[in-house]
Amino acid sequence: MLGWVDTLLQGILLGGLYSLYATGLSVIFGIMRLVNLAHGDLIVLAAFLMLALAAIGVPVVLAVAVVVPLMFAAGYALQSVLLNRALGRNILPPLLITFGLSIIVQNGLLETFSADTRRLDVGHLQSASLPLGGGIAVGLMPLICLAAAVGVIMLLNGVFYRTALGRAFRATSDDVEIAQLMGINNKSIYAVTMGIALAVCAIAGLFLGARANFDPSIGPARLLYAFEAVIIGGLGSLWGTLAGGIVVGLAQTIGAHIDPEWQILSGHVAFLIVLVIRPRGLFPRAVD
Amino acid sequence: MTQSGGAAVLETSELTAFYGDFQALFGITFALGEGETVAIIGANGAGKSTFLKTIAGLLPRPAAAVRLDGHDIGALPAFEIVKLGVALVPEGRRLFPSLSVEENLLVGAYGRRVDGPWSLATIYKLFPVLRERRHAPSTSLSGGQQQMVAIGRSLMSNPRILLCDELSLGLAPIVIRDIYAALADIKARGTSVVLVEQDLVHAMSVADRAYCFQEGRVTLTGRPQDLTRDAIHAAYFGI
Numbered sequence: 001m002l003g004w005v006d007t008l009l010q011g012i013l014l015g016g017l018y019s020l021y022a023t024g025l026s027v028i029f030g031i032m033r034l035v036n037l038a039h040g041d042l043i044v045l046a047a048f049l050m051l052a053l054a055a056i057g058v059p060v061v062l063a064v065a066v067v068v069p070l071m072f073a074a075g076y077a078l079q080s081v082l083l084n085r086a087l088g089r090n091i092l093p094p095l096l097i098t099f100g101l102s103i104i105v106q107n108g109l110l111e112t113f114s115a116d117t118r119r120l121d122v123g124h125l126q127s128a129s130l131p132l133g134g135g136i137a138v139g140l141m142p143l144i145c146l147a148a149a150v151g152v153i154m155l156l157n158g159v160f161y162r163t164a165l166g167r168a169f170r171a172t173s174d175d176v177e178i179a180q181l182m183g184i185n186n187k188s189i190y191a192v193t194m195g196i197a198l199a200v201c202a203i204a205g206l207f208l209g210a211r212a213n214f215d216p217s218i219g220p221a222r223l224l225y226a227f228e229a230v231i232i233g234g235l236g237s238l239w240g241t242l243a244g245g246i247v248v249g250l251a252q253t254i255g256a257h258i259d260p261e262w263q264i265l266s267g268h269v270a271f272l273i274v275l276v277i278r279p280r281g282l283f284p285r286a287v288d
Numbered sequence: 289m290t291q292s293g294g295a296a297v298l299e300t301s302e303l304t305a306f307y308g309d310f311q312a313l314f315g316i317t318f319a320l321g322e323g324e325t326v327a328i329i330g331a332n333g334a335g336k337s338t339f340l341k342t343i344a345g346l347l348p349r350p351a352a353a354v355r356l357d358g359h360d361i362g363a364l365p366a367f368e369i370v371k372l373g374v375a376l377v378p379e380g381r382r383l384f385p386s387l388s389v390e391e392n393l394l395v396g397a398y399g400r401r402v403d404g405p406w407s408l409a410t411i412y413k414l415f416p417v418l419r420e421r422r423h424a425p426s427t428s429l430s431g432g433q434q435q436m437v438a439i440g441r442s443l444m445s446n447p448r449i450l451l452c453d454e455l456s457l458g459l460a461p462i463v464i465r466d467i468y469a470a471l472a473d474i475k476a477r478g479t480s481v482v483l484v485e486q487d488l489v490h491a492m493s494v495a496d497r498a499y500c501f502q503e504g505r506v507t508l509t510g511r512p513q514d515l516t517r518d519a520i521h522a523a524y525f526g527i
Contacts, residue, residue: 164398167387171387173386174385179384181344181366181367182441182445183367285386
């Protein structure tokens with residue numbers, strides 16, 4: 001019994017990480033209907049950037065403070081220089097560009113950092129845990145990760161639903177032609193969107209690197225989990241994305257509890273089951 | 289040429305527009321005077337909506353073909369045009385479905401660069417029913433109420449020139465009357481209006497001048513009282 005309670009808790013905490021993977025993806029799909037196939041690799045890139053900073057003696061907290069704005073700038077530039085030119089009625093060109101970007105990032109990381117598995121050193125936080133009584137304890141780092149996921153989503157929802165800029169984001173998402181008639185420059189909205197998405201990637205990269213080993217090749221699998229979380233949650237809802245991440249996380253830990261070989265598989269199976277039962281996800285946006 | 293003979297605020301000369309290879313406008317020359325209301329009439333597919341979209345910057349056009357106060361604005365994107373005081377009320381309302389009524393109005397003020405008569409308060413005074421429904425999803429409103437939001441949304445930028453595309457489309461006659469009553473209030477504040485309409489009677493009743501379009505060309509222009517039924521009929525259908 002105790003084992004199951006622990007499994008569920010771990011699943012929810014793992015879900016926090018997957019939600020962080022998925023939030024950026026959810027934002028860019030929601031606002032510009034763009035699928036970024038390099039999303040997972042950009043998370044890994046952020047983790048490597050922090051690793052590189054740590055290697056020259058920069059404390060992790062400071063590395064995060066540097067890499068988050070850096071990734072925002074990279075996202076802004078990526079969108080305005082490259083992707084904005086490819087956006088249009090045809091969804092294939094931006095898809096191909098991000099596919100190419102994924103390959104470039106992976107190989108660039110391989111070239112620079114080799115294929116060795118790495119880990120971000122977060123000091124005593126690595127192994128610190130919070131006893132919940134009854135023999136159950138949760139790791140402090142996973143707990144912070146879940147809190148970060150909730151915090152990021154609250155912050156983004158605050159921006160999207162309570163500010164004039166957020167209204168402009170939602171208006172652009174609804175009808176880009178009419179949004180321009182309101183004085184909204186959709187291309188600069190898109191650039192900020194990609195910036196936000198990559199800033200969240202940077203936060204996800206921190207927890208990816210602090211929680212488990214990583215190497216340049218693991219991006220695409222993170223992208224897959226992120227995709228599943230977004231689809232399970234329902235397109236256009238960030239809280240849905242959080243729920244979707246938790247569903248994938250729970251499914252994986254429950255699967256692993258039954259048989260360790262089932263961990264990855266059961267995440268995918270849960271995704272397929274949700275698709276069959278609720279094709280539009282658990283919390284689809286009311287209007288599409 | 290404008291009604292008063294004074295300088296035009298908005299002019300087009302030899303304006304052309306294309307959808308890919310298809311040419312929709314063949315050299316439209318047009319002028320709108322300060323405070324004037326001009327109706328553009330014509331059959332479906334005559335290029336009336338295209339004309340408004342082209343002015344508003346939604347379609348590419350020759351840089352020198354559109355002038356505002358004598359300055360070429362043909363090269364500017366749509367989001368810059370509205371900041372210069374030219375707002376379009378699009379055909380079919382096109383409200384933002386995930387925004388509430390009030391948010392739709394507020395988003396209209398995003399490109400506001402000048403102070404003017406319009407604010408949430410004055411829009412609600414013009415359309416009192418919108419105040420009651422201000423927190424409702426825009427999709428829950430009736431067609432007439434949605435048209436009010438669409439007009440209000442465009443007014444929020446305090447435009448000098450309001451381009452209205454098919455205000456009466458799909459609305460009940462009594463609602464159309466209310467919308468046109470509001471239009472009179474808007475005109476009274478000095479706003480110049482370009483009105484694209486299928487509804488001839490309404491269009492002619494408020495317009496100072498009218499242009500009739502047929503297949504992307506101007507076939508008739510003049511003051512409503514000077515245009516005979518037969519002339520309009522001929523210009524409409526080209527018979």
